[in-house]
Amino acid sequence: MIGYLSGQVFAMDAKSLILMVGGVGYELNFGCDPRTMYQVGQDLAVYTYTNVREDALELYAFQTVDDKTVFNKLRGVTGIGAKSAVTMVASAGAETIIRAVLSKDEKMLLTLPGCGKKTAARILLELEKAFDAEDLPADWSAAPPAQKNEALDTVADALISLGYQASEIDAIRPHLKAEGSDEGALLKQALSLLGKYRS
Secondary structure, eight states: OOOEEEEEEEEEOSSOEEEEETTEEEEEEOSSOGGGTOOTTOEEEEEEEEEEOSSOEEEEEESSHHHHHHHHHHHTSTTOOHHHHHHHHHHHOHHHHHHHHHHTOHHHHTTSTTOOHHHHHHHHHHTTTTOOGGGSOTTTTTSOOOOOOHHHHHHHHHHHHTTOOHHHHHHHGGGSOTTOOOHHHHHHHHHHHHHHHHO
16 A cells, blocks of 8 residues: 655646655646645655545545545445545545534534535534544644635745744634635735745
8 A cells, every 4th residue: 555655746637646756657636726835846745545436546635634534434435435534534634524523513514515414414424433632732622723715825835835833823823814715816825924924
């Protein structure tokens, strides 16, 4: 099984990314359009899951080990396959899904791609004991996640790929103009703030 890969982005399309590792190109499925997160030529390290089928051998990729863990939990739920699970994780992220399970938040689960009421009910039932509060920040119950801003999330992903730590990004995120939708401008602002943060 291939569990982790580190290499250089060789090519991308709307569904997958080819990561060149030691002269071998691995096709990776992120469950979303990788072009919104990465650039050809950049160095990239990802956690992976090898999905073996009768007619195919697929590699699914994750930015964090938590994303991979939640993916593995979801694909164990009745009626959810690997393809659906990776799309759900890519859409919401590990922490949001764990919050929903712990809070029995069916409405949040219904926002996941391909998740209807029956699937949401199965997730809550079958993953009832799969997570606990230690899988989330200590104040998770008192601080529900902020409304999702796709531009800021895309910029955060880009910063992580550039080598910045999540803690650094969290520190400057409140100072970014959340109402902005220009990712280029947000990235420049973030880099400027990070420069001051590290100095």
